[in-house]
Amino acid sequence: MxxxxxxxxxxxxxxxxxxxxxxxxxxxxxxxxxxxxxxxxxxxxxxxxxxxxxxxxxxxxxxxxxxxxxxxxxxxxxxxxxxxxxxxxxxxxxxxxxxxxxxxxxxxxxxxxxxxPEAGTEVDVPVCRVADLPAGSIRHIKIGKSDIALARVGDEFYALSNVCRHAFAPLADGVLEGHEVMCPWHGWRYDVRTGHTDHPGADVKTYPVTVRDGEVLVSVTVR
Ligand code: SF4
Ligand code: FES
The missing domain is CATH 3.90.460.10 (Ferredoxin thioredoxin reductase catalytic beta subunit)
Structure with a gap:
């Protein structure tokens, strides 16, 4: 060289x-x-x-x-x-x-x-195969600038912001219990289906998820 x-x-x-x-x-x-x-x-x-x-x-x-x-x-x-x-x-x-x-x-x-694509276009981004994420687990994925936690409960997949609204902990490092993920830092709980938490005004964004041909796709908006 x-x-x-x-x-x-x-x-x-x-x-x-x-x-x-x-x-x-x-x-x-x-x-x-x-x-x-x-x-x-x-x-x-x-x-x-x-x-x-x-x-x-x-x-x-x-x-x-x-x-x-x-x-x-x-x-x-x-x-x-x-x-x-x-x-x-x-x-x-x-x-x-x-x-x-x-x-x-x-x-x-x-x-x-x-x-x-123009900003604002909705697009389904493949993020993993169904077999890659066992039921009852949650993992961090990144699509463009979006940090997302992808959770699997039974055969259903859910995607929500990975960033806890309390002090910005990564929710994908938390514990998934049923449809709730518990933040790893101070225990706030979010419903992975809706992004809802009991703390007022602190719900997190969710993203539509589809499964097609064994592949998991998360729908995001091009920025
Ligand atoms: S750098 Fe990116 S856009 Fe260019 S050829 Fe490689 S993958 Fe395609
Ligand atoms: S950072 Fe999530 S509960 Fe504090």
Whole structure:
């Protein structure tokens, strides 16, 4: 590895398109995405990423503009899906179209056209598979900027804000008893179905949840 070309640890010099696919495919699969079915297009995008990798030391997105601010630019390192979960779920692809949602049969219509959803668009974001969350458990998920606690009671799933209104403790670290989650810090209790607590004016937001083909989807609004 030459000093003039700092290459991120996970990539060695001479990284190939096949290397990028091997690294990216399992990761995006865990998020419900796969490579576009248009293989020629995929190879073109990944070839651009390798050029960018060699020039900058990381696989920045070929269809977005880098700002020069590392904190901002980390949001466009490929695969950038976790940073833009709402938008990509609405578009059924990433901006470039390198990745498409796993259930898209033909990715030909979903190439590099960037149509960002308008703010206010409702979108169902897949967050896990049913089997991933045992009954009686609750876990933290993040969709865009939203911190959410996802709870399973029996076969029903519920999503509510993860932030306790008392002193901002993470509710997903609390104890789930029936339909109530008890805050881990001082014991406020919230109904996971409604976000209601006995403390006046302190109910938390809830999010619609659906289960489709064994996948749990939380409905959020694109901001
Ligand atoms: S938009 Fe697509 S190609 Fe661009 S960085 Fe994100 S995942 Fe990669
Ligand atoms: S932070 Fe939740 S009860 Fe105090």
């Amino acid at each position: 030459s000093a003039s070309k700092p290459v991120r640890r996970r990539f060695h010099e001479g990284t190939t398109i096949a290397d990028l696919k091997a690294y990216m495919e399992p990761f995006v699969a865990s998020l419900g995405y796969r490579l576009n079915t248009e293989t020629e297009f995929v190879d073109e995008v990944l070839a651009s990423e390798i050029e960018i990798l060699e020039a900058t030391g990381d696989v920045y997105c070929p269809c977005r503009v880098r700002t020069g601010d590392p904190k901002e630019d980390v949001r466009i390192v490929c695969p950038c899906i976790p940073f833009h979960a709402e938008q990509f779920a609405a578009m059924r692809k990433c901006w470039c179209g390198l990745f498409i949602r796993a259930d898209v049969v033909d990715g030909a219509d979903l190439l590099g056209v960037i149509e960002e």
